[in-house]
Amino acid sequence: MSLKVLVGCKRVIDYAVKIRVRPDKLGVVTEGVKHSMNPFDEIAVEEAIRLREAKKAKEVVVVSCGIAQAKETLRTALAMGADRAILVELSPKEYEIMTPAHVSKILAAVAKMEGSDLIILGKQAIDDDCNATAQMTAAHLDWPQATSASKVEVTDAGLTVTREVDGGLEVITTQLPAVVSADLRLNEPRYATLPNIMKAKKKKMTTLSLSDVGVELKEHQTVVSVEEPPVRSAGIKVKDVDSLIAALKQAGRI
Amino acid sequence: TTFYWFCFQLPIAIRPELFSVQGSLTSYFLICSTSNFPAIMLGLSRHTFRLYNRVGVRLQSTLVVVEHDNKHLNPVTLSAITAASQLGGDVTCLVAGSSCAAVAAEVAKAVGVSKVLLADSADLEGFLPERITPVILASHQKFNFTHIIAGATAQGKSLLPRVAAKLDVAPVSDVVAIKSPDTFVRTIYAGNAMQTIKSNDPVKVVTVRGTNFATAAAEGGSAATETLAIPDLPKHLSSFKEQKLSKSDRPELSGAKSVISGGRGLKSGENFELLYKLADKLGAAVGASRAAVDAGYVPNDMQVGQTGKIVAPDLYIAVGISGAIQHLAGMKDSKTIVAINKDPDAPIFQVADFGLVADLFKAVPEMTEKL
Numbered sequence: 001m002s003l004k005v006l007v008g009c010k011r012v013i014d015y016a017v018k019i020r021v022r023p024d025k026l027g028v029v030t031e032g033v034k035h036s037m038n039p040f041d042e043i044a045v046e047e048a049i050r051l052r053e054a055k056k057a058k059e060v061v062v063v064s065c066g067i068a069q070a071k072e073t074l075r076t077a078l079a080m081g082a083d084r085a086i087l088v089e090l091s092p093k094e095y096e097i098m099t100p101a102h103v104s105k106i107l108a109a110v111a112k113m114e115g116s117d118l119i120i121l122g123k124q125a126i127d128d129d130c131n132a133t134a135q136m137t138a139a140h141l142d143w144p145q146a147t148s149a150s151k152v153e154v155t156d157a158g159l160t161v162t163r164e165v166d167g168g169l170e171v172i173t174t175q176l177p178a179v180v181s182a183d184l185r186l187n188e189p190r191y192a193t194l195p196n197i198m199k200a201k202k203k204k205m206t207t208l209s210l211s212d213v214g215v216e217l218k219e220h221q222t223v224v225s226v227e228e229p230p231v232r233s234a235g236i237k238v239k240d241v242d243s244l245i246a247a248l249k250q251a252g253r254i
Numbered sequence: 255t256t257f258y259w260f261c262f263q264l265p266i267a268i269r270p271e272l273f274s275v276q277g278s279l280t281s282y283f284l285i286c287s288t289s290n291f292p293a294i295m296l297g298l299s300r301h302t303f304r305l306y307n308r309v310g311v312r313l314q315s316t317l318v319v320v321e322h323d324n325k326h327l328n329p330v331t332l333s334a335i336t337a338a339s340q341l342g343g344d345v346t347c348l349v350a351g352s353s354c355a356a357v358a359a360e361v362a363k364a365v366g367v368s369k370v371l372l373a374d375s376a377d378l379e380g381f382l383p384e385r386i387t388p389v390i391l392a393s394h395q396k397f398n399f400t401h402i403i404a405g406a407t408a409q410g411k412s413l414l415p416r417v418a419a420k421l422d423v424a425p426v427s428d429v430v431a432i433k434s435p436d437t438f439v440r441t442i443y444a445g446n447a448m449q450t451i452k453s454n455d456p457v458k459v460v461t462v463r464g465t466n467f468a469t470a471a472a473e474g475g476s477a478a479t480e481t482l483a484i485p486d487l488p489k490h491l492s493s494f495k496e497q498k499l500s501k502s503d504r505p506e507l508s509g510a511k512s513v514i515s516g517g518r519g520l521k522s523g524e525n526f527e528l529l530y531k532l533a534d535k536l537g538a539a540v541g542a543s544r545a546a547v548d549a550g551y552v553p554n555d556m557q558v559g560q561t562g563k564i565v566a567p568d569l570y571i572a573v574g575i576s577g578a579i580q581h582l583a584g585m586k587d588s589k590t591i592v593a594i595n596k597d598p599d600a601p602i603f604q605v606a607d608f609g610l611v612a613d614l615f616k617a618v619p620e621m622t623e624k625l
Contacts (some may be wrong), residue, residue: 144384167499
């Protein structure tokens with residue numbers, strides 16, 4: 001079993017940054033804000049590299065659909081140990097209307113071009129919180145999907161995946177090729193070490209356009225507005241358990 | 255079925271007649287000849303109106319994909335039915351599963367449901383999205399829905415995007431409000447911004463956050479049930495093996511009125527016993543932060559947060575939880591938030607209505623005892 005693995009990475013605003021809504025109320029401020037690889041995608045990259053280290057995979061190719069700066073994210077993936085990177089480059093205006101509906105078609109096209117056997121994606125991007133790309137990519141390819149994976153085993157028959165579901169865990173088997181989406185506890189991603197960061201500079205990075213992958217950016221959705229959430233009024237500190245119980249009784253909560 | 259009546263007069267005498275055309279068209283043609291200029295009333299069923307759609311107005315018709323375990327309805331479905339009702343138009347519920355007729359009977363009694371579709375097959379055991387998707391597509395092929403809705407549960411979120419891709423539309427995930435049949439509100443950046451989206455697609459595929467839509471009444475309706483023929487299923491793609499579900503007598507986390515959650519401050523799985531005791535006193539569900547789950551104190555299904563469960567109980571007590579943005583995303587819509595933490599600077603105190611700076615190992619047992 002020597003799989004060709006394709007991993008998707010998205011460049012997102014770093015998880016620790018406090019985001020601000022843009023004055024035009026059509027998005028959030030991204031200029032000058034720290035960006036990183038989507039945390040779930042780091043887990044996906046890590047899983048692919050572990051498969052290669054376990055000799056279940058022979059090549060790990062990382063792909064990102066985004067603006068030119070997404071190359072930084074791909075470099076991080078290469079520094080973690082991926083073999084090759086592909087950027088499907090969009091202009092900033094195109095990027096504004098990009099949704100999982102488009103990314104999934106792009107990934108499906110790249111997978112076909114690459115002859116991939118396994119696609120590993122992050123469960124959701126922490127910016128749009130859609131949780132849709134893996135499912136849609138699998139649908140476009142007519143492949144099985146294994147979302148929210150917390151354990152992936154490659155067997156002779158394909159994959160055995162443990163998924164995190166609402167009530168606990170679920171185990172399914174799928175044939176290969178398949179699409180897996182990584183959940184939090186699938187693994188703990190490694191840090192890119194300095195020697196690996198240097199090595200990554202020599203690894204191959206290809207740039208493709210939307211026409212190279214044959215995908216059109218249909219405007220499925222229009223963003224009407226982006227706004228701050230409702231603000232909670234400030235609370236109070238209570239000094240002991242008795243005061244807490246009294247306050248809750250008064251609020252009718254107990 | 256609702257009928258639309260059009261009334262006009264003709265200057266000719268005709269015998270009164272009433273007839274109907276069977277099939278997918280139903281209309282009534284009624285002539286009242288009490289005067290020399292009889293009035294004709296033409297009644298068209300909603301179905302007919304949709305077919306003869308010259309005005310260009312397409313009436314809403316929603317498919318709700320029912321969430322269930324083959325024996326009982328999951329309450330999130332009742333929230334999905336409310337969301338569907340907000341769109342206006344028919345609400346059809348699809349019950350797809352194995353030996354799930356009891357669920358279809360239960361759904362048929364919910365208020366707001368026009369019809370129930372039952373797709374019952376041993377091949378649908380495990381609710382694999384690869385197999386449920388063709389069933390939904392077959393229903394859509396037959397009834398031409400304007401909207402396909404499901405609760406934003408693990409299952410709904412795994413399934414609906416696959417359906418959307420097959421229909422070549424963009425799904426709208428985890429909607430918290432419906433502004434109009436094509437405009438939806440959802441959260442982004444872990445709930446730190448609200449995004450209003452207009453869908454330009456001919457069919458809207460939407461998952462809805464259960465906590466934002468009141469549950470429809472479970473009794474009072476009497477919808478008819480139609481059995482669906484099961485289409486060809488791609489059984490070779492995947493197989494369901496087993497589920498390892500946590501068993502508990504406590505209320506289910508997503509719908510509980512009170513929730514007590516523990517974080518890294520609990521220091522061990524055994525210490526969660528303190529919270530279970532308090533929860534039993536309050537009839538509350540118990541949740542946890544990601545840190546507690548990652549550390550192995552409790553199983554994953556207890557995680558509350560951006561990528562875990564999103565809850566909005568009347569009372570949320572966060573014990574030993576620092577209050578990271580990602581945790582807040584899962585509970586900041588709670589009506590009353592209490593925080594118990596020995597660190598006065600913990601971010602959780604910024605969202606808490608009542609904050610108690612104290613050692614949880616003293617405060618929680620004290621609270622349990624005094625209640």
